[in-house]
Amino acid sequence: MRLRSRRGFPPPRCSAEQRLFTSQPSLSRQIRDLEDEVRAELFNRSARGVELTASGKAFLDHARLALAQVDAAVEAARRAARPAKQVFALGFPTGQEMTWLPRAMQLLRDELMNIDVTVSSGYSPDLADAVARGKLDLAFVRTEPGLDLDDRVVHREKLVALMPSNHRLAAKQAILASDLEGETFIMASNKARVLHDVVARYLRENSLDLECAHGVDNLAMAMSLVASTRGLSLMPEYANNLLPSSVVSRPLEGEAPTVDLAIGYSRANASPVLQLFLSRADELMAAR
Numbered sequence: 436m437r438l439r440s441r442r443g444f445p446p447p448r449c450s451a452e453q454r455l456f457t458s459q460p461s462l463s464r465q466i467r468d469l470e471d472e473v474r475a476e477l478f479n480r481s482a483r484g485v486e487l488t489a490s491g492k493a494f495l496d497h498a499r500l501a502l503a504q505v506d507a508a509v510e511a512a513r514r515a516a517r518p519a520k521q522v523f524a525l526g527f528p529t530g531q532e533m534t535w536l537p538r539a540m541q542l543l544r545d546e547l548m549n550i551d552v553t554v555s556s557g558y559s560p561d562l563a564d565a566v567a568r569g570k571l572d573l574a575f576v577r578t579e580p581g582l583d584l585d586d587r588v589v590h591r592e593k594l595v596a597l598m599p600s601n602h603r604l605a606a607k608q609a610i611l612a613s614d615l616e617g618e619t620f621i622m623a624s625n626k627a628r629v630l631h632d633v634v635a636r637y638l639r640e641n642s643l644d645l646e647c648a649h650g651v652d653n654l655a656m657a658m659s660l661v662a663s664t665r666g667l668s669l670m671p672e673y674a675n676n677l678l679p680s681s682v683v684s685r686p687l688e689g690e691a692p693t694v695d696l697a698i699g700y701s702r703a704n705a706s707p708v709l710q711l712f713l714s715r716a717d718e719l720m721a722a723r
Contacts, residue, residue: 523708526555526562526574530654530677531696535575535589535719542715543708550708558626558652566699572709576699577629586697589719592671593691594633595684597621597661602683604667609688612641619666620645626652630694634669637692658682671696 470477477491487495525539532554543552555562555571562574567583578586596610604614615638622645623630638645648666651657654677657668662681671694675684698716700709 520549520551521706521708522551522553523706523712524553524555524571524573526557526565526571526576528559528562528575528577528696529556531575531673532556533676534673538719539712542712542718546708546711560626560628563699566701569701569704572704572706573698573700573712575696577627578695578697579629583701584699585702586699587713587716588695588697589716590696591693592673592696593686593693594637594669595672595674595686595691597657597668597670597674597678597682597684599662599665600681600683602665602667604685605683607685610685611688612637612643615643615645615667618645619648619664621649621651621657621660621664621666621668622647623657623670624650624652630671633692633694637669 466478473490473494475490475494476488477494478485479488523543525536527535536554540547540552543550555565555574557565559577560579562571563576563579563584565571566574566576575589576584576586578588596604596615598604604610607614623634625631648664649660651660651668654670654674657670658674658677658679660666661668662679669687669692670684672684678684698719700713
């Protein structure tokens with residue numbers, strides 16, 4: 436038995452020539468042969484046209500499933516015939532992939548047909564640990580102390596002040612350090628150690644002794660607390676890509692503190708794709 440149509444049986448209103456590229460007599464013969472093999476009538480024929488019987492509907496459901504399985508079998512066979520692609524695993528701090536993934540893919544432009552790229556996002560320390568353990572080939576990370584990774588700084592990111600969109604300070608073009616005095620302050624937690632230390636140093640240098648009302652370890656949590664507690668927070672400027680309407684950012688007056696973003700990798704990783712990426716890493720900085 437051969438099933439010719441990949442779309443099931445054609446609607447009665449379309450001719451066989453239009454839908455199946457075969458003549459009506461030939462199609463009628465094939466249907467009769469099929470009914471003989473199935474040993475059941477598949478169509479009701481009347482002066483008004485042709486419609487499926489209950490047996491025909493049941494057969495059609497199974498025929499469609501069989502054709503889908505044939506498609507899956509063909510694709511599986513084609514995949515098996517192709518050499519396995521090398522996987523290149525990239526990681527990004529949540530939200531940073533919006534800026535850096537397109538640039539990373541551009542560096543890999545000559546190899547994209549030959550590799551599978553996987554993308555993960557998460558906290559910078561977790562990404563760095565995943566690189567150290569060999570679960571990621573390369574990650575965009577904060578330069579964490581004490582990790583056995585090589586890294587290259589690709590961007591020095593200024594901090595900005597986040598606040599509710601209707602906060603009194605939102606009317607200012609830039610925020611002074613002294614403007615933070617007396618405000619509910621949302622601080623990066625120890626999970627975001629690099630950012631925490633940069634903010635703490637900025638507060639000390641400006642003689643600010645702020646009580647931390649909340650500690651956060653990611654940008655999404657910071658924005659949520661800014662909106663819900665009417666607090667202020669100092670976060671990297673990539674927050675501008677993700678702000679909801681209830682939160683705005685303002686630059687800091689004067690020389691704003693910065694936090695480095697680097698690509699972290701293991702020197703022990705012999706991946707040729709990683710070596711290609713590193714050989715073009717200067718293009719990342721040139722794109723800024």
